[in-house]
Amino acid sequence: MINGLYKFKLTLSSDLFVGSTGTSSEVILWTITELINHPFVFNKVREEINSVVGSTRLVDESDVENLPYLQAVVKETLRLYPPLLVTTRKCRQSCKIGGFEIPQETMVLINLYGIMRDPDLWNNPNEFQPERFLVSSEKQDSMKYKHDEMFTFLPFGAGRRACPGSKLGLSMAHMAVATMVQCFNWEVVGDGGENKAKVNTEVSKGAFIHMAHPLKCVAIVKFNPFDCVM
Template identity: 40%
Template structure:
């Protein structure tokens, strides 16, 4: 670590540099900029941002009392959006201007040079590959086609629970979504003992660096710090491992393509991508690099966030026994003596759907991926400069007391007489984003989770281990690209006699 005395000795120089930069920046004068908290030279407001970014941004915006706040993360001006009205101006009124992602070097290294749908710049390539993803993986037709896979993996989960005294639900949900998404995407699952451990370790490291702090993107001349602390080397290693893994997946599929066509005869997403590449009719070059990017996008987008939603939903149910019983009663009333649950049954489970909405309100799975202004623009009367990054804090918006009564309480009943939904049309609840860049996999993820939760409530009664009290259930969060529980969720299941 650099001694504090050295840092203090450098402060006068940094202050001088800061004043010089302000002097040569004409945009900062005669402009109506959004309010900003005080910042330090060079690092800006980085010292005010903790590991849980959404909490730090919430605290800063609350102190300023403004729905828009301009902060500086190093040399990067960043507009923080903390109200539904402000989010509407970004994601609807000016959606086209804010339709691109910033060119982040960390994303370039990890996500195949921004070839992924989630981070690709707005334009023809993004439109084409998003169309491929939606049509061939995330459409209602495809979701229904994958129903048998979901049912088979739910049966595996139920069998595991029956054999367990105490169930690690955090691990179980991650493995379940991992296996479903792998089968749908790659045509096979990677949960065998040895290969499964290696795959899981690689993924843990991938998510770890994806949510890490990369100084090079915020203060370019401090890139050496990333090298010194080993972060750059770790990013390169993780990116190389993921690239090699996906290369092997594609090669294996190409070798087997003449004898098999997907998981047990099913056509997986990888098969469709290979076919599109051979036919070359989509108007976009789908080379090996792009195929690997789309496979990674499908996997990452479908696994971590989906399991996080399930983890938080079950946490809230265990913390609120009244809600758990009410949801359980509804599921069992709808099903009566049926053992197999279909989509029509789930569509009749109004309270279960309200439970998910309330869980998503309190626990949006992702600190929203940043957008970037493609030109100078006014937002709510404030001037926003071209190149400004934008973070919409869905966590703050969904806890706005003026909109949500008792906003910190878990009350699914608030949605029973409400038309508000999380599909991107209601800006009071934007757990999956909105506008052109909203998550295209909402239906896939929620169908998977609704099916699993309905089965778990139907077949088991649930309680905390060792007579634990719901008031003592830990709900703290851990840092990362996806907002997850800090401590794994453990529970005891008692099978219900049929």
């Protein structure tokens, strides 16, 4: 019994770690891609970090709660490029969806990607607009949908079966993106060595949203935190 419990805990810990790190790396990649393609947003994130952190130390995990625009950028990336395109649920009771009768106990696929790009739920759903997550509470009261409260923003699923590694994954994504923005400028390089203004955001075919073309860029140091402690 004890041995079985140990194996269960080990498996659960492994799943949480691997699941959160694997999907987080994709989120970080897509976030940096969108920031490179939107220099104004990139500079706005950097200005927010500088206003909170200053110019003498590296951004810390405790700073993230005071960086709402950074959080909005990551959220918008998750909306456009969720770790999973679909999730599954079992119907607890018979129901009718879109004119179709769904019997009790039927497994259904929920299109998370489709929900988060639905023009009936989102304005300009295919556009990268982090500001949509900075709507004031007063304005949200007059909106038809509150994206943080209704089942419209679902990168990790929802309810009791939502992704258990979401908080760890978000923490990793916030810190990685914040550090990459604070410390480096990024220049995209093409296969022939020429600089390109935009990153190709074509998505590869498959069950996951991977980049069809690898991101090739050069990191140019903007801020070296080690200079401040030496």
